[in-house]
Amino acid sequence: MKELYFDSVVIGGGAAGMASALELDKAGLSTAILEREECLGGILGQCIHNGFGLIEFNEELSGPEFAEKVEERLAATGVRAFTGLTVMELQLASELKTLYCYSGQHGVLRINAKLVVLAMGCRERNRGNIRIPGDRPAGVYTAGLAQRLVNIEGYIPGKDVVIIGSGDIGLIMARRMSWVGCKVHAVVEILPYPSGLTRNIVQCLNDFDIPLYLSHLTTRIIGRKRVEGVEITPIESGAIMTEKAFVIPCDTVLLSVGLVPENELSKMAGVEINPMTNGPFADSMLMTNIPGVFACGNVLHVHDLVDYVVEEARRAGIYAASWLKGNSPKAEARVKTGANVRYTAPSRVDPDKNNKLYLRSLIVKNDAQLEVRINNRLVKSIKKTHIQPSEMLTVDLGPKELESVKDSPDPVVEIAIS
Amino acid sequence: MSEELICITCPIGCHLSIERLPEGKLAVSGNRCPRGIKYANEELLNPKRVVSATAAIDYSGIEHEESLAEIARIPVRTDAAYPKEGVNEVLAAIYALKVKLPIKRGTILLADFKGSGVNVIAARSLGLEALA
Numbered sequence: 142m143k144e145l146y147f148d149s150v151v152i153g154g155g156a157a158g159m160a161s162a163l164e165l166d167k168a169g170l171s172t173a174i175l176e177r178e179e180c181l182g183g184i185l186g187q188c189i190h191n192g193f194g195l196i197e198f199n200e201e202l203s204g205p206e207f208a209e210k211v212e213e214r215l216a217a218t219g220v221r222a223f224t225g226l227t228v229m230e231l232q233l234a235s236e237l238k239t240l241y242c243y244s245g246q247h248g249v250l251r252i253n254a255k256l257v258v259l260a261m262g263c264r265e266r267n268r269g270n271i272r273i274p275g276d277r278p279a280g281v282y283t284a285g286l287a288q289r290l291v292n293i294e295g296y297i298p299g300k301d302v303v304i305i306g307s308g309d310i311g312l313i314m315a316r317r318m319s320w321v322g323c324k325v326h327a328v329v330e331i332l333p334y335p336s337g338l339t340r341n342i343v344q345c346l347n348d349f350d351i352p353l354y355l356s357h358l359t360t361r362i363i364g365r366k367r368v369e370g371v372e373i374t375p376i377e378s379g380a381i382m383t384e385k386a387f388v389i390p391c392d393t394v395l396l397s398v399g400l401v402p403e404n405e406l407s408k409m410a411g412v413e414i415n416p417m418t419n420g421p422f423a424d425s426m427l428m429t430n431i432p433g434v435f436a437c438g439n440v441l442h443v444h445d446l447v448d449y450v451v452e453e454a455r456r457a458g459i460y461a462a463s464w465l466k467g468n469s470p471k472a473e474a475r476v477k478t479g480a481n482v483r484y485t486a487p488s489r490v491d492p493d494k495n496n497k498l499y500l501r502s503l504i505v506k507n508d509a510q511l512e513v514r515i516n517n518r519l520v521k522s523i524k525k526t527h528i529q530p531s532e533m534l535t536v537d538l539g540p541k542e543l544e545s546v547k548d549s550p551d552p553v554v555e556i557a558i559s
Numbered sequence: 560m561s562e563e564l565i566c567i568t569c570p571i572g573c574h575l576s577i578e579r580l581p582e583g584k585l586a587v588s589g590n591r592c593p594r595g596i597k598y599a600n601e602e603l604l605n606p607k608r609v610v611s612a613t614a615a616i617d618y619s620g621i622e623h624e625e626s627l628a629e630i631a632r633i634p635v636r637t638d639a640a641y642p643k644e645g646v647n648e649v650l651a652a653i654y655a656l657k658v659k660l661p662i663k664r665g666t667i668l669l670a671d672f673k674g675s676g677v678n679v680i681a682a683r684s685l686g687l688e689a690l691a
């Protein structure tokens with residue numbers, strides 16, 4: 142078996158992996174990126190729509206352009222990128238981490254490193270995850286798979302489409318399918334409000350007169366060999382109105398029902414997972430419970446903007462390199478999710494530095510207030526003109542705000558929305 | 560008769576109601592800030608969209624097709640927003656293209672489309688390694 146040694150390895154060559162590798166390289170560490178696809182860029186390669194890079198590059202780019210611009214930065218460094226190489230198993234317990242990998246070109250490889258950055262991204266929830274009853278015909282795809290088929294591989298999965306779930310990927314695909322000549326008959330959402338951005342509702346549905354059925358449950362997929370239709374049922378005041386069910390004929394169903402961080406590898410290796418994010422618990426250095434193992438991007442928690450992914454990944458790279466030099470926080474405080482907050486990432490803060498926390502709200506609200514309390518004392522309050530679960534929020538907490546953390550043995554920083 | 564629009568300039572998404580005044584101007588209400596008025600004017604009087612799609616590839620210049628991985632079409636987009644009523648014409652022109660490889664990101668594929676000043680550009684580089 143071929144054996145290789147690096148100071149640091151990054152698993153996954155998407156936006157997160159590339160951005161963290163750039164920082165590890167800058168810190169003088171020998172660094173490898175391990176990517177199972179034939180090219181770098183991750184999910185960006187299939188996101189051909191506009192809307193990437195306003196923060197990072199100050200212009201609105203498509204996904205492939207964003208990826209290529211980051212790749213160009215990478216090409217100018219000493220980072221070694223392996224593509225077509227899948228990481229199969231991690232052994233993380235000892236000081237030297239070992240990764241067992243497989244590639245068509247190299248066969249089985251053992252790669253060793255002093256630190257590992259997890260950047261495996263996420264995958265889509267599928268029909269099994271949301272349990273739609275009915276037949277099992279051909280023609281049911283996740284929206285992201287359909288996006289890959291249409292945008293990269295050049296196949297159109299069907300002609301008459303119904304999209305289940307109003308997440309942004311589904312909305313983007315509604316426009317894309319319309320633009321390749323398909324008819325999108327409906328988007329069906331179980332919640333009373335859409336889970337995607339208003340911008341996408343307007344430009345991807347309203348532009349094409351695609352009806353959006355809110356508070357509707359998909360009760361059946363119909364079809365023997367190929368999808369013939371979906372049965373949907375309105376929900377009124379919490380009750381499923383069976384007698385009001387109706388069928389929308391179609392030959393293709395796209396599911397846009399959420400993303401889950403890809404943590405099978407991490408779990409097998411003993412990384413502790415936060416049930417609220419399905420990503421690892423991370424401390425103020427974005428380090429998991431295993432010393433020397435860091436996480437960033439969609440594998441840590443699902444992001445909606447690639448610019449935030451890059452920002453977070455850069456910090457992971459900087460912290461990881463600093464950890465290897467022997468730096469670690471002197472004191473840390475737990476972050477507790479208060480009222481109306483689903484999660485925060487990371488879940489710890491360091492009172493000696495500037496911390497950036499990402500969080501998601503559980504509610505939709507105008508004129509909301511985001512409040513930070515330390516041991517029940519208010520230390521920061523931020524006005525938000527509008528919040529919704531699909532838009533990630535950020536909070537900066539610096540040494541001044543966190544000063545009182547040092548006064549108690551087990552300080553709790555609580556973040557709440559009202 | 561008033562028309563309804565949702566302002567998409569910021570995430571609040573105000574529901575705007577718009578009256579068309581006799582002299583061709585618009586009276587906008589429901590906006591929480593002046594940007595809503597600007598949005599309503601653009602969207603009702605001169606709506607525009609950025610178009611992104613994919614184009615077919617002409618492989619004749621490429622010896623090692625396998626270096627393209629599974630990429631069967633090249634992503635392209637307009638470099639600025641194009642009048643909404645002409646979007647289908649832009650799409651038809653994109654679908655009629657056969658893009659010769661290798662190609663560099665940003666290369667203009669359709670220049671100054673119908674005199675609009677808007678170009679269609681390649682949204683990624685492809686086949687450059689195969690040439691090297």
Ligand SMILES: Cc1cc2nc3c(=O)[nH]c(=O)nc-3n(C[C@H](O)[C@H](O)[C@H](O)COP(=O)(O)OP(=O)(O)OC[C@H]3O[C@@H](n4cnc5c(N)ncnc54)[C@H](O)[C@@H]3O)c2cc1C
Nearest residue numbers: 153155156157177183184192227228261262438439446447
């Ligand atoms: C469909 C869609 C539309 C989006 N639209 C927008 C938008 O309009 N604007 C915006 O700013 N953001 C958008 N985003 C969000 C943003 O693009 C992503 O959050 C970001 O690109 C994720 O980067 P990542 O590196 O964390 O994950 P990914 O890009 O998923 O990268 C993870 C990589 O890890 C690799 N990998 C996984 N496991 C292994 C393994 N075992 N061995 C080797 N390699 C492995 C995968 O192959 C993949 O390449 C969108 C996201 C999606 C999914």
Ligand code: SF4
Nearest residue numbers: 566569572573592595
């Ligand atoms: S009118 Fe102003 S506040 Fe309302 S959505 Fe538009 S930009 Fe936002």
